[in-house]
Amino acid sequence: MRVWPRSIRWQMLAGLMLLEVLSIVLFSGLLIEKQETDLQDRTRQRLEAQSTSLASQAREALAKGRPDWTELSARLMVTDPSVVSAKITDPAGDVLFVGSGKRETTQLNSIELAQIAYVGRQRFLVFALSRERLESVSPIFVDGVLRGYVWVENNRDWGYQQLDAILKGALVFGLIWLGASIVLVWLVSRAISRPLAVLHRGTRALMQSQEISPTFPLPVTVENEFGDLIEAFNLMVASIEEQRAGLNDTLSLLDSMLANAPIGLAFFDRGCRVVRVNQVFAEMNGMPLSHHLGRTLPQLVSEQVAHELEGVVRNVFSSEASVRGVELSGNQATAKRTWTWLVSAYPVKPNPDEVRWVGVIVMDTSERKRSEEALRRSEKLAATGRLAASISHEINNPLEAITNLLFLLRNYCPLEEQAMRYVTMAEHEARRISEITQQTLRFYRQPTQPARAHMGELLDSVLSLFHVRLGTLGIRVERDYDPTMDLFCFAGEIRQVIANLVGNAIDATSAGGRLIVRARRSRSWKDGGGHGVRITVADTGTGIEAQFRQRIFEPFFTTKEDTGTGLGLWVSREIILKHQGLVHVRSRDGATGGPTGTVFQLFFPDNQVLVAAATTPAATEVEA
Numbered sequence: 187m188r189v190w191p192r193s194i195r196w197q198m199l200a201g202l203m204l205l206e207v208l209s210i211v212l213f214s215g216l217l218i219e220k221q222e223t224d225l226q227d228r229t230r231q232r233l234e235a236q237s238t239s240l241a242s243q244a245r246e247a248l249a250k251g252r253p254d255w256t257e258l259s260a261r262l263m264v265t266d267p268s269v270v271s272a273k274i275t276d277p278a279g280d281v282l283f284v285g286s287g288k289r290e291t292t293q294l295n296s297i298e299l300a301q302i303a304y305v306g307r308q309r310f311l312v313f314a315l316s317r318e319r320l321e322s323v324s325p326i327f328v329d330g331v332l333r334g335y336v337w338v339e340n341n342r343d344w345g346y347q348q349l350d351a352i353l354k355g356a357l358v359f360g361l362i363w364l365g366a367s368i369v370l371v372w373l374v375s376r377a378i379s380r381p382l383a384v385l386h387r388g389t390r391a392l393m394q395s396q397e398i399s400p401t402f403p404l405p406v407t408v409e410n411e412f413g414d415l416i417e418a419f420n421l422m423v424a425s426i427e428e429q430r431a432g433l434n435d436t437l438s439l440l441d442s443m444l445a446n447a448p449i450g451l452a453f454f455d456r457g458c459r460v461v462r463v464n465q466v467f468a469e470m471n472g473m474p475l476s477h478h479l480g481r482t483l484p485q486l487v488s489e490q491v492a493h494e495l496e497g498v499v500r501n502v503f504s505s506e507a508s509v510r511g512v513e514l515s516g517n518q519a520t521a522k523r524t525w526t527w528l529v530s531a532y533p534v535k536p537n538p539d540e541v542r543w544v545g546v547i548v549m550d551t552s553e554r555k556r557s558e559e560a561l562r563r564s565e566k567l568a569a570t571g572r573l574a575a576s577i578s579h580e581i582n583n584p585l586e587a588i589t590n591l592l593f594l595l596r597n598y599c600p601l602e603e604q605a606m607r608y609v610t611m612a613e614h615e616a617r618r619i620s621e622i623t624q625q626t627l628r629f630y631r632q633p634t635q636p637a638r639a640h641m642g643e644l645l646d647s648v649l650s651l652f653h654v655r656l657g658t659l660g661i662r663v664e665r666d667y668d669p670t671m672d673l674f675c676f677a678g679e680i681r682q683v684i685a686n687l688v689g690n691a692i693d694a695t696s697a698g699g700r701l702i703v704r705a706r707r708s709r710s711w712k713d714g715g716g717h718g719v720r721i722t723v724a725d726t727g728t729g730i731e732a733q734f735r736q737r738i739f740e741p742f743f744t745t746k747e748d749t750g751t752g753l754g755l756w757v758s759r760e761i762i763l764k765h766q767g768l769v770h771v772r773s774r775d776g777a778t779g780g781p782t783g784t785v786f787q788l789f790f791p792d793n794q795v796l797v798a799a800a801t802t803p804a805a806t807e808v809e810a
Contacts, residue, residue: 277302324336593613622678673792684723704722
């Protein structure tokens with residue numbers, strides 16, 4: 187329950203009334219105390235005079251032998267309004283005369299009798315009968331002989347009537363003074379409270395409105411300090427409006443920068459919860475913008491990345507220093523690819539002594555990483571190409587001698603039929619070596635003209651090349667193809683692809699395994715429209731581990747640490763692309779149980795415009 191008023195006007199009135207009442211009470215108390223003291227003094231003086239006068243009259247009456255005059259003097263004394271009783275006694279205290287009432291019923295009380303011993307020859311004695319009753323006693327001497335005492339008691343009510351009159355006068359004066367003060371304070375408080383009310387309304391309007399109210403500037407109705415205060419308030423409001431306009435412009439600029447910056451921006455509190463992000467960060471994270479607010483990092487990114495990024499944020503909170511150039515990597519589930527972020531963090535301080543948030547700047551450097559990796563790969567390929575071209579150039583010299591010797595052997599030496607077949611096969615492989623060296627010298631540039639080749643002969647020649655290794659390992663070869671089937675292609679390059687696949691299959695297959703080589707007419711499994719040849723090379727080997735299947739066509743990637751170069755399948759893929767073909771790989775490595783092995787399916791379209799396609803290879807679907 188509120189007792190004291192809230193308004194300044196009523197506070198001033200209540201304070202003044204309390205002060206006036208306390209002042210009047212204090213003044214009245216002091217006045218009453220002073221008047222009571224004066225009243226006691228006057229009463230004593232009056233009793234002295236009255237008792238002394240009555241004693242003198244009694245002395246003269248007794249001296250003349252007229253005691254009746256003494257009784258008359260006593261009766262005349264009580265007619266005074268200040269006297270309540272008057273008695274005349276003998277020296278023993280027996281009542282002789284009374285001013286009122288009957289003498290027979292009037293006696294001195296014990297207090298009065300006790301005063302006789304103190305009077306003696308004193309002129310008078312004033313004593314208290316009670317707290318509020320005073321009485322005076324005077325001796326009566328006639329010719330030096332004590333004839334009795336005069337007793338006079340004052341009328342208390344008569345003295346206090348005067349005191350009450352004075353008190354009533356003081357009370358009336360106090361009420362008049364209080365009323366006048368209230369009127370004066372009312373006027374003064376009104377002059378104070380009205381401009382304060384104007385300032386109060388203006389302050390509320392300023393707090394509740396985002397824009398300056400049309401009521402500003404406030405009216406100045408007084409010419410005093412309050413008027414100066416209202417003018418200063420109007421100037422302050424105008425300054426706030428200018429600052430607010432500048433702040434709004436700054437906030438708009440910052441919001442625009444946050445929304446349109448080409449980098450990811452995020453802000454975190456001390457609990458590593460997201461308080462704000464921009465659209466770029468949301469797109470980099472692959473989640474809606476609204477899904478980020480209030481979330482922790484483990485709810486947004488992978489556990490490892492969340493742990494590293496939380497470490498960066500907490501480090502900035504503890505050290506209050508910026509952190510730059512932290513590289514984070516992870517896998518984006520939707521795109522099935524690896525991304526790389528370059529992260530910088532800085533403290534956000536609303537005041538110099540408090541770090542309230544940590545701002546994180548994220549740059550997606552995935553493309554740059556991939557570009558750098560592609561550049562390094564290109565540099566490796568270029569160096570490999572230069573090395574291969576140099577080696578191919580050196581191979582051509584002895585190869586030319588071998589070719590000439592085989593020509594002499596065929597034409598000038600009598601040979602049996604089986605030996606002649608071996609010479610023919612050697613000449614065929616020598617020509618293939620020559621084609622490979624020519625391709626190497628041109629860094630896998632396309633030969634000038636493709637031709638129609640018999641796929642049965644091409645596959646048989648590749649298997650004949652690996653005949654010794656297949657027999658040594660006891661690998662059973664299953665052939666399933668039409669010897670008369672042909673294809674418009676670069677036969678040497680197709681032979682190189684098949685040779686790479688068969689060689690890899692032999693390397694992966696243990697003794698007693700199976701190798702299946704199949705070829706048949708087919709349509710493209712991509713769109714079902716193009717006619718061509720589907721070649722299948724399957725083995726019962728160890729298979730390819732799941733973590734390596736996506737990388738088998740990358741240059742310099744190999745699982746054969748000691749003997750592999752990592753270029754065989756990459757070259758094969760380039761040849762397939764040049765023929766606008768498709769490749770599909772299936773493999774089981776035994777991790778889930780069951781048989782193991784790898785199946786390569788190749789589709790080469792029977793394309794009569796392969797020459798044009800060779801210069802601008804079409805896009806090819808590669809699955810693994």
